[in-house]
Amino acid sequence: MSTSISLLIPPILALSCCSLLLLFPPISAADFNREFDLTWGQGRAHILDNGQLLTLTLDRTSGSGFQSKNHYLFGKLDMQLKLVPGNSAGTVTAYFLKSGGAAWDEIDYEFLGNLSGQPYTLHTNVFTNGKGDREQQFRLWFDPTADFHTYSILWNPNTIVFSVDGNPIREFKNLEAAGVPFPKSRPMRLYSSLWNADDWATRGGLVKTDWSNAPFAASYRDFRAGEVCVWRGGETSTFCTPPAATSGWLNQRLDSMSQQKLRWVQTHYMIYNYCTDTKRFPQGPPTECNTAAH
Ligand SMILES: *[C@@H]1O[C@H](CO)[C@@H](O)[C@H](O)[C@H]1NC(C)=O
Numbered sequence: 001m002s003t004s005i006s007l008l009i010p011p012i013l014a015l016s017c018c019s020l021l022l023l024f025p026p027i028s029a030a031d032f033n034r035e036f037d038l039t040w041g042q043g044r045a046h047i048l049d050n051g052q053l054l055t056l057t058l059d060r061t062s063g064s065g066f067q068s069k070n071h072y073l074f075g076k077l078d079m080q081l082k083l084v085p086g087n088s089a090g091t092v093t094a095y096f097l098k099s100g101g102a103a104w105d106e107i108d109y110e111f112l113g114n115l116s117g118q119p120y121t122l123h124t125n126v127f128t129n130g131k132g133d134r135e136q137q138f139r140l141w142f143d144p145t146a147d148f149h150t151y152s153i154l155w156n157p158n159t160i161v162f163s164v165d166g167n168p169i170r171e172f173k174n175l176e177a178a179g180v181p182f183p184k185s186r187p188m189r190l191y192s193s194l195w196n197a198d199d200w201a202t203r204g205g206l207v208k209t210d211w212s213n214a215p216f217a218a219s220y221r222d223f224r225a226g227e228v229c230v231w232r233g234g235e236t237s238t239f240c241t242p243p244a245a246t247s248g249w250l251n252q253r254l255d256s257m258s259q260q261k262l263r264w265v266q267t268h269y270m271i272y273n274y275c276t277d278t279k280r281f282p283q284g285p286p287t288e289c290n291t292a293a294h
Helices: 017-023 256-269
Strands: 036-040 045-048 053-058 064-068 071-082 091-098 106-112 121-127 136-138 149-155 159-164 167-173 189-196 216-231 238-241 270-273
Touching (some): 036 045, 071 091, 091 149, 121 159, 121 167, 167 256, 256 270
Antiparallel strands (some): 045 053, 091 106, 091 189, 106 121, 159 167
């Protein structure tokens, strides 16, 4: 990503250390108790370590989940996840932004588990006005169960960028000018859940969840939402931190270095791309696939 705080600092402020500190407080990990509600799973989701760690579990009876207290209307959100280890086949850990309503918008990460030693699939999608069908899937270049890794969403009026450990893996640009709807008016909450999807998740449903391994657990830490616009409830009332006018993320686009990284990931780790699925789109792929690189 191109944003470097130093580039954003107006020259006059740069002279004074202390006003800088006030304007740009370090973005620190948020307290899960303050940011999230445990909304599903009756005791299967836990916030630990003074709000610094969150775990979700899944057993035969139920999965579990949480959601942000805030609605965001644009933001740069980072979370570290450590996925279900060992035999995680049949389990899905979903991590996504979603608005309400029948014509909703949604920005999705889904981690599809696998047998021990077999690779997870990272599934992504973007919904606009209730319509998705924009799946792209990836392998990861590391074992996502061995340690925590950062999964980020940058969502601003120009673009949506999915990044893993700072590497962009997918971009959905604002191509409204070409007639492609873009999420920019419906506030979204952040959600995550761990659930059983063994009817489709692993090798298309061939591999079932082995309940003798339950409970399954995924862990979360280091949530950073220091650069977001929090929606306050009114039609136009939105509060941005830091003030939007001085923050680069709201105008950010992928610079050429980041686009190179994106292409590298897509070349080496993408395993499914709706844009090239000619069986599915015999008439030709959706408009956003034709314009610019995704
Ligand atoms: C699980 O592993 C198999 C074999 O390597 C692979 O084909 C599949 O894509 C992997 N992931 C899922 C979610 O099925």
